[in-house]
Amino acid sequence: MLISLSDSASPGIVMITDSVPKKKDELEEYKRSDALRSISLPDANEFFANVAQLEAALKAEDKRATQAAASAIAVSFAQHFQIAKPGVRVLGARPRKVSETSVTETFGDYDFDTALIRLWMRTGVIKKPTAFGTFLSTLCHELCHHLDVVHLELPNTFHTRGFYERAGLLYHHVRGTPVRPLVWSAYPGGRFTINWAKTMQNKGPR
Numbered sequence: 743m744l745i746s747l748s749d750s751a752s753p754g755i756v757m758i759t760d761s762v763p764k765k766k767d768e769l770e771e772y773k774r775s776d777a778l779r780s781i782s783l784p785d786a787n788e789f790f791a792n793v794a795q796l797e798a799a800l801k802a803e804d805k806r807a808t809q810a811a812a813s814a815i816a817v818s819f820a821q822h823f824q825i826a827k828p829g830v831r832v833l834g835a836r837p838r839k840v841s842e843t844s845v846t847e848t849f850g851d852y853d854f855d856t857a858l859i860r861l862w863m864r865t866g867v868i869k870k871p872t873a874f875g876t877f878l879s880t881l882c883h884e885l886c887h888h889l890d891v892v893h894l895e896l897p898n899t900f901h902t903r904g905f906y907e908r909a910g911l912l913y914h915h916v917r918g919t920p921v922r923p924l925v926w927s928a929y930p931g932g933r934f935t936i937n938w939a940k941t942m943q944n945k946g947p948r
């Protein structure tokens with residue numbers, strides 16, 4: 743099974759938490775994920791060189807170097823949690839799904855069965871390189887899916903507020919940028935959406 747919601751929490755991209763499940767055990771898992779607002783963070787120094795290499799490789803549109811840097815980040819992440827390293831595959835232009843009302847582009851996904859993360863280097867329409875921040879944030883998002891499944895006993899790895907916050911913490915930590923606490927707005931059906939306007943005003947704790 744693949745998760746391929748846009749899978750990137752970048753400013754401007756609409757992020758909505760998953761529907762609240764009805765089944766008792768899934769609901770219990772969903773609530774646990776929602777309440778878990780932080781994770782143990784690895785030593786950021788282990789990441790900075792690879793993160794810088796990732797930025798340079800994306801700028802140079804070097805797929806092989808992008809894949810190497812993303813894989814190295816996945817290795818450091820897995821070492822910190824003492825879990826199996828997920829595979830990482832970097833691909834070209836993002837797949838698009840077009841319906842009457844929307845166009846969805848897949849930024850990344852995570853395969854539950856093979857623990858493979860796939861990331862796309864180029865946008866789907868005019869095939870521009872994916873912005874570094876978007877790419878790194880997608881990688882962190884997929885790493886958090888892997889962590890949910892293999893380590894946090896969250897086998898459905900729902901997109902909850904807690905999930906997005908864990909992924910956001912990891913992203914800012916490895917990039918060395920200040921965390922912006924996410925501001926949530928209620929969305930019909932007991933769901934939540936990231937309020938980017940308010941989040942971007944949020945400078946976080948000083």
Ligand SMILES: [Zn+2]
Binds near residue numbers: 747749
């Ligand atoms: Zn996801």
